[in-house]
């Protein structure tokens with residue numbers, strides 16, 4: 001039976017990044033030889049935009065559903081481990097785990113062991129790539145994994161394994177990390193550590209003699225016969241896949257590490273809520289959607305334009321939300337006489353709008369679901385406290401308990417109206433898992449309240465804003481009073 005070595009990941013924080021100064025804030029600062037490449041036209045490090053700007057902060061609430069994967073490749077003894085350690089150190093307030101591709105070396109068979117000098121440890125076949133990919137896929141799904149422990153002196157896997165818990169950031173380093181396509185595809189950031197060959201050879205001799213039980217002649221022979229040819233064939237060409245190539249010599253490249261960690265922090269800020277609450281759904285955005293949001297948020301936009309663009313966005317929210325209802329496979333015969341295997345929409349739905357602003361979503365729902373029943377709830381603030389919400393009026397379908405409920409309100413601010421309305425729906429016998437809460441703009445405060453209190457209610461929103469103003473309870477930057485802008489002249 002194999003033993004298990006527990007290895008704790010570094011301490012995590014709930015709120016993501018700290019606003020540390022970095023060269024990223026000053027695009028004119030020297031980049032100290034760091035190459036930033038965009039292989040697929042997709043930029044990785046955005047140098048132009050000051051990180052603290054309002055636009056970047058509001059964009060930073062876009063959702064990320066899994067850990068941030070970083071792959072660090074480079075030739076033997078190039079300094080990959082140092083780069084990883086430096087990144088980890090700077091992300092000390094995040095939950096980070098580091099894996100090494102070396103852990104996944106296949107153990108040698110007795111025949112291979114008998115002639116170990118002829119074994120090529122630098123060829124991609126020497127690594128159990130399926131196991132690496134499986135391990136990362138598990139971590140991607142936020143499941144813990146058992147990572148093998150490889151012994152460089154016996155060329156075998158230990159009977160013990162390392163237990164690794166899921167983390168916010170997973171770093172994997174190894175000479176072939178960028179060579180293997182299936183592994184590469186899982187990476188959010190690909191780094192290549194670029195170090196002179198002679199420096200690497202010197203380090204390799206030093207390390208293998210001191211730490212891996214080799215003699216100098218043996219190290220040089222292995223280097224000439226296998227390590228260098230494999231570097232030229234597999235490792236060096238994999239540089240072209242890198243997002244960032246770090247020149248790494250006798251001195252550490254601090255600016256490069258700063259830039260990389262700054263980028264990771266920026267990424268980590270984005271999905272915090274989505275990672276905490278699986279019942280939160282942030283609609284995918286694009287420039288069209290952002291353009292419409294820009295218009296409705298602009299205080300100078302006329303009422304007619306506000307209604308026009310709000311309606312377009314609300315329709316998208318409704319369409320997106322309908323995609324979260326269950327469906328059944330259905331086969332039809334098309335006009336060409338051929339079968340089309342499709343799906344049948346969910347039956348037994350109803351809408352419930354929270355008066356007044358929620359009523360702005362009724363047309364969008366009717367346009368998508370012909371003849372749908374729509375009920376209404378009016379909650380009202382009583383007393384001086386923002387938490388005090390009283391139910392004033394409700395008119396709900398008599399058979400609501402049998403239906404999926406699309407509860408509609410364009411603004412989720414403190415979450416108190418939503419909580420009260422959900423309680424009303426639940427009191428009618430509706431299963432919590434059959435409630436979808438649809439909003440156009442949500443504040444993190446409201447998301448925390450609703451998602452935590454009702455973990456089976458799906459909260460769907462088009463954008464998550466920065467927060468709530470402490471005195472007005474309005475969403476910031478928000479929209480102002482939605483109802484006034486939509487309904488009043």
Ligand SMILES: Nc1nc2c(ncn2[C@@H]2O[C@H](COP(=O)(O)OP(=O)(O)OP(=O)(O)O)[C@@H](O)[C@H]2O)c(=O)[nH]1
Nearest residue numbers: 075076077078079080081082121122152155175227
């Ligand atoms: N002789 C021998 N070499 C091995 C064995 N397993 C792996 N290697 C060598 O280990 C190397 C991979 O490790 P490196 O990339 O050098 O290790 P690293 O510590 O991550 O390197 P840096 O952090 O970049 O310094 C390959 O070049 C292999 O030749 C083994 O069982 N026997």
Ligand SMILES: O=P(O)(O)OC[C@H]1O[C@H](OP(=O)(O)OP(=O)(O)O)[C@H](O)[C@@H]1O
Nearest residue numbers: 355356357411412413414415416417483
């Ligand atoms: O999350 P909360 O802090 O409860 O705030 C959100 C509520 O505020 C707005 O309604 P409002 O009370 O302004 O009434 P209206 O719809 O009539 O404009 C909005 O439509 C929500 O119902």
Ligand SMILES: O=c1cc[nH]c(=O)[nH]1
Nearest residue numbers: 413474475480481482
């Ligand atoms: O910002 C806010 C908060 C609550 N209701 C609104 O209409 N807007």
